[in-house]
Amino acid sequence: MPGYDGHLDRKQFRGAFPRWARLIGRLQEVSTPHFPVDRAKRQLAVGDFLSQLNRDGDAWKNTGSNPLPAYAEAWSGTTDAGAGVDQVYAMARTANDLDVYNDAIGHLPDDEYLARVRESVIAVAPLRHNPLDGGEGLGGLVRYTTRNVEVAGRGHAVFTIDVQPVDDSRGPLGLRRDGDAFTIEVDVKMPTMIQQSSEPERARRSIVGVQLPGLKPIRPLLRPVADLAADKMAALALQPGVGDGIAAPRFKDIADLYYIARTCPVDGAKLRKALAENWHWREAGRTGPPHPYRFYGQAPARDDETEILWDQGFRQLRARIPQLQEYPEFKEMTETIGAFLDGAADGSNGVWDPAHGQWRPSLRSEVAATMDRALAPENRTADPREATVPLQPAVPMQRHLFVFDVDKTLSKHDTLDTLAELAGRLPEVQAAQAGDYETSIRAKIAVLRGVDASLVRQVAEGVELSEGAEQLIRELRAAGHEVAIASGGFDAVVGPLAERLGVERYAAGKLEIENGVLTGEVSDLIDGPGKATAIRRWNEELGIPRERTIAIGDGSNDVDMFEAVGFAAGYQPGTAAAAASHTILRDMGQLNRVVHLPPPNRLTTTPATTQATTPATTQATTQATTPATTPAATPAVTAAGSRRGGSERST
Numbered sequence: 001m002p003g004y005d006g007h008l009d010r011k012q013f014r015g016a017f018p019r020w021a022r023l024i025g026r027l028q029e030v031s032t033p034h035f036p037v038d039r040a041k042r043q044l045a046v047g048d049f050l051s052q053l054n055r056d057g058d059a060w061k062n063t064g065s066n067p068l069p070a071y072a073e074a075w076s077g078t079t080d081a082g083a084g085v086d087q088v089y090a091m092a093r094t095a096n097d098l099d100v101y102n103d104a105i106g107h108l109p110d111d112e113y114l115a116r117v118r119e120s121v122i123a124v125a126p127l128r129h130n131p132l133d134g135g136e137g138l139g140g141l142v143r144y145t146t147r148n149v150e151v152a153g154r155g156h157a158v159f160t161i162d163v164q165p166v167d168d169s170r171g172p173l174g175l176r177r178d179g180d181a182f183t184i185e186v187d188v189k190m191p192t193m194i195q196q197s198s199e200p201e202r203a204r205r206s207i208v209g210v211q212l213p214g215l216k217p218i219r220p221l222l223r224p225v226a227d228l229a230a231d232k233m234a235a236l237a238l239q240p241g242v243g244d245g246i247a248a249p250r251f252k253d254i255a256d257l258y259y260i261a262r263t264c265p266v267d268g269a270k271l272r273k274a275l276a277e278n279w280h281w282r283e284a285g286r287t288g289p290p291h292p293y294r295f296y297g298q299a300p301a302r303d304d305e306t307e308i309l310w311d312q313g314f315r316q317l318r319a320r321i322p323q324l325q326e327y328p329e330f331k332e333m334t335e336t337i338g339a340f341l342d343g344a345a346d347g348s349n350g351v352w353d354p355a356h357g358q359w360r361p362s363l364r365s366e367v368a369a370t371m372d373r374a375l376a377p378e379n380r381t382a383d384p385r386e387a388t389v390p391l392q393p394a395v396p397m398q399r400h401l402f403v404f405d406v407d408k409t410l411s412k413h414d415t416l417d418t419l420a421e422l423a424g425r426l427p428e429v430q431a432a433q434a435g436d437y438e439t440s441i442r443a444k445i446a447v448l449r450g451v452d453a454s455l456v457r458q459v460a461e462g463v464e465l466s467e468g469a470e471q472l473i474r475e476l477r478a479a480g481h482e483v484a485i486a487s488g489g490f491d492a493v494v495g496p497l498a499e500r501l502g503v504e505r506y507a508a509g510k511l512e513i514e515n516g517v518l519t520g521e522v523s524d525l526i527d528g529p530g531k532a533t534a535i536r537r538w539n540e541e542l543g544i545p546r547e548r549t550i551a552i553g554d555g556s557n558d559v560d561m562f563e564a565v566g567f568a569a570g571y572q573p574g575t576a577a578a579a580a581s582h583t584i585l586r587d588m589g590q591l592n593r594v595v596h597l598p599p600p601n602r603l604t605t606t607p608a609t610t611q612a613t614t615p616a617t618t619q620a621t622t623q624a625t626t627p628a629t630t631p632a633a634t635p636a637v638t639a640a641g642s643r644r645g646g647s648e649r650s651t
Contacts, residue, residue, distance in 0.1 A: 001375045006216065007051040010139045013214025020141055024210075029211055032325040034090040040210050043089075045163045045184050047208040049144065049216040050098060050135050051309045052124045054220060055553055057104075059118075062207060063189065063223035064099030065256050070203035071225045072263035073354060073545055088263055089209030091323050093255045097185040101223075104389035106191030117188050121159050122146060131164035132175045139214070140168045143175075145551040147183070156193070157187040177496050195231065197274045198224045203537055204545070208426070219305035219540075225260060226270040227278075232257050233341055234280035236295045249297075251313045255324055258333045261340040264350040265545050266571050268359065271344040272514075293341040295334075402476055403471075403535055403561065405553035406487040406494055406508075409571045410501075412464045415493050416444060419459045423451040437557045438527050441488065443555045449520030453492075453513045460496040466571070468588035473501050484538050486531040488557050490522065507534035535564045552585070553577060604622070 017023040027040045046066065053060045062070070075087035103115050124135050125144035132145030144433060148160040165179035171261045201224055206217035232253040260266070275289055297308035313329040318324040327333060336357055343349050349359035407414045420429035425447055432443035473483050485506035487494045494508035509525040511518065526534065539546055549565040551558065554575035562568035563580065570581030571588070 007218050008139050009214040013139045016213040017141065019167060023141060027210065028083055032085060032090060035209060036084045039094055041209045042184055046098045046139060049124060050220055051218055053120060058221045059102050059104035060100045061103065061223055062100055062220045063194060065093060065095035066097060066099060067203065067207045067222055068256060068259055070205055070207045070222060073265055073543060075263055085420040092259055093324060094107055094321060097187055099187045101191050102192050103191040110190060113190060114151060117157060121186060123159045131162055131181060132166060132538055134164060141165060157188045159192060161186055161543065163640050167463060171539060194223060195227045195279055197227055197277050198270045201225060204540055219378050224270060225264050226266055226274040229257060229260050229271065230274035230278045233289060234278050237289055238284050240278055251317045254314050254333060257337050258327060261336050261354060263354050265354060265547055267547060268344055268351060269622045275344060291342060291345060293338050302443040362363060399544060401482045401549045402543060403484045403486050403551045405558050406485060406489050409552055409556050410465060410469050412466050415459055415463065415489050419455060422458060424446060438525055441525060442522060445522045446520045448518050451518045453518060455518050456492045461495045463497050466588055470501065472588050477502060482542050482544060486534050486561055488526055506540055528557040531561040532564035535561060
């Protein structure tokens with residue numbers, strides 16, 4: 001289960017933190033004024049609580065301002081967050097509540113939905129007076145109890161959860177308090193009140209901002225960032241609600257919108273859809289956002305508006321929140337927000353580039369336009385660099401991740417068929433078919449039980465590459481792009497192939513060998529969803545979003561991979577892969593022409609003008625110029641891992 005299964009290695013975590021005081025001591029070591037201990041411990045509790053709600057799946061989606069860092073690619077400002085805390089966490093506005101919704105039961109009537117929600121939350125945090133009788137959290141360091149449940153209008157429930165640190169060293173019967181209790185709020189929305197103009201997004205990074213021994217990244221499904229931005233934009237552009245008899249402008253949404261614009265690559269088509277469909281416009285009798293974008297009552301106010309001192313109000317908010325003191329003046333912030341939202345109205349804008357504060361053509365349109373020029377008759381030369389028409393797009397390509405299938409893509413032939421032919425069992429292997437990919441592969445491998453493993457080495461050493469594939473990968477890497485392999489084949493073949501091509505990352509199943517012969521079994525098989533899972537992992541490791549990921553494959557087991565990336569290239573594809581492709585390649589030379597673009601801009605920016613003075617950006621640059629040093633992938637992603645070893649709707 002992505003993001004939740006075993007979010008804590010209890011033995012390692014409790015070995016490092018046998019008592020609450022030891023954990024607080026570690027948080028004090030890494031804390032900064034922008035990310036203090038109190039915020040860190042609440043994030044830990046919130047992440048642990050959501051993980052427990054989601055112990056059986058991804059039903060509970062995260063929304064609101066709390067998970068904003070999990071959408072972020074990198075903070076594009078200049079402030080050093082300090083030791084141990086990435087800037088994307090430090091610079092997000094402090095928001096310690098947990099906003100969630102459960103669309104798996106969203107079809108139920110409101111009262112039934114709330115009853116099921118209550119049941120789930122109480123299972124993690126029981127309604128008990130004695131905090132020591134609460135539900136276990138953080139590997140036993142705390143106990144959760146529900147103090148209060150408040151149900152607001154339209155199916156909106158807020159649970160106040162007490163978090164009590166405990167000393168459990170004397171066993172369950174000897175529990176005692178081990179520190180001051182604190183509270184977190186779990187705010188559960190009705191799915192019908194959560195706009196979803198596109199599919200939920202997997203968090204790019206953990207929703208917890210500190211790295212601790214035994215704590216694995218907690219990466220839930222998030223409400224689409226385009227919908228979140230649209231909600232915040234509407235809350236600022238429409239007449240404020242009334243609280244305590246006075247207008248209540250949401251100054252905090254200015255900070256959140258600015259943060260999104262400085263950290264999150266946003267798909268233009270999704271943002272246009274979210275802005276057009278946002279429910280706030282319908283309720284206000286409007287057809288959409290103002291253009292050019294402006295806040296309601298922003299000076300000079302229109303005749304039908306009450307002027308609101310947005311500048312003054314935000315200055316007061318900024319004075320109270322340390323990280324907001326690093327944000328620019330109101331005018332500069334509104335210019336960035338305006339460019340972000342106004343640019344979405346232009347259908348030619350594909351992806352918002354947060355590092356440069358501007359819209360760029362989408363990866364799809366950028367690559368497709370370049371390929372159109374590359375395939376023009378006057379450019380069909382043996383050497384793409386001799387083309388008569390420049391192949392460069394209007395903007396330089398950034399650092400991208402290219403992911404290749406192996407059989408009949410990188411390799412001219414199916415490597416399993418090649419092995420079967422060498423073993424003299426090709427007809428039997430080809431006859432072993434089943435209704436789904438995994439069953440077919442397992443049946444084919446079963447036919448090869450007892451085959452000498454030396455034949456596998458022979459296949460690995462003799463893989464015949466597709467025309468232009470080796471040169472393509474060499475030039476991709478030389479241009480600063482990242483390359484990976486996602487194969488339904490096996491590590492014993494894919495591993496040596498990756499080494500031959502200089503590729504650091506690959507995903508492949510494990511062919512079981514005992515006493516020098518094949519057992520007829522395969523483990524950790526990489527099926528279609530497995531390829532998509534591997535790509536998401538590489539996106540996170542490399543800091544490259546799906547929008548800048550290109551997949552090349554040919555078969556039905558590549559469809560999931562195609563849907564997980566920004567641009568899918570079918571290489572002499574079958575019917576299913578062709579239908580899921582954005583372009584069809586007859587030969588690798590066609591894709592090779594696209595490689596001849598200006599190098600990724602992170603590699604060409606001079607030190608005098610780059611924003612790579614921050615740790616996050618410096619790390620990204622290092623990854624683009626030197627071999628990555630990321631941890632080995634989990635068994636679910638690769639068998640060998642790598643060549644290194646294996647109360648409001650606007651929230």
